[in-house]
Amino acid sequence: MNKDQVKGKAKDIGGKIQEEVGKVVGSNKQQAEGLAKQAEGKLQEKAGDAKEVIKDRGNR
Numbered sequence: 001m002n003k004d005q006v007k008g009k010a011k012d013i014g015g016k017i018q019e020e021v022g023k024v025v026g027s028n029k030q031q032a033e034g035l036a037k038q039a040e041g042k043l044q045e046k047a048g049d050a051k052e053v054i055k056d057r058g059n060r
Contacts, residue, residue: 011041
């Protein structure tokens with residue numbers, strides 16, 4: 001696991017929390033920001049996955 005995977009997962013989880021808080025308090029802005037963080041986190045996590053694949057192929 002690399003730092004992009006870890007940071008991406010953390011952003012995804014943080015975004016989910018922010019989205020839920022937005023729902024509870026009735027803030028569409030908070031919900032939208034939470035969804036954006038989730039998308040960013042998933043992208044970063046996928047970039048980390050790709051780096052792992054490349055690293056693994058280089059070690060063959």
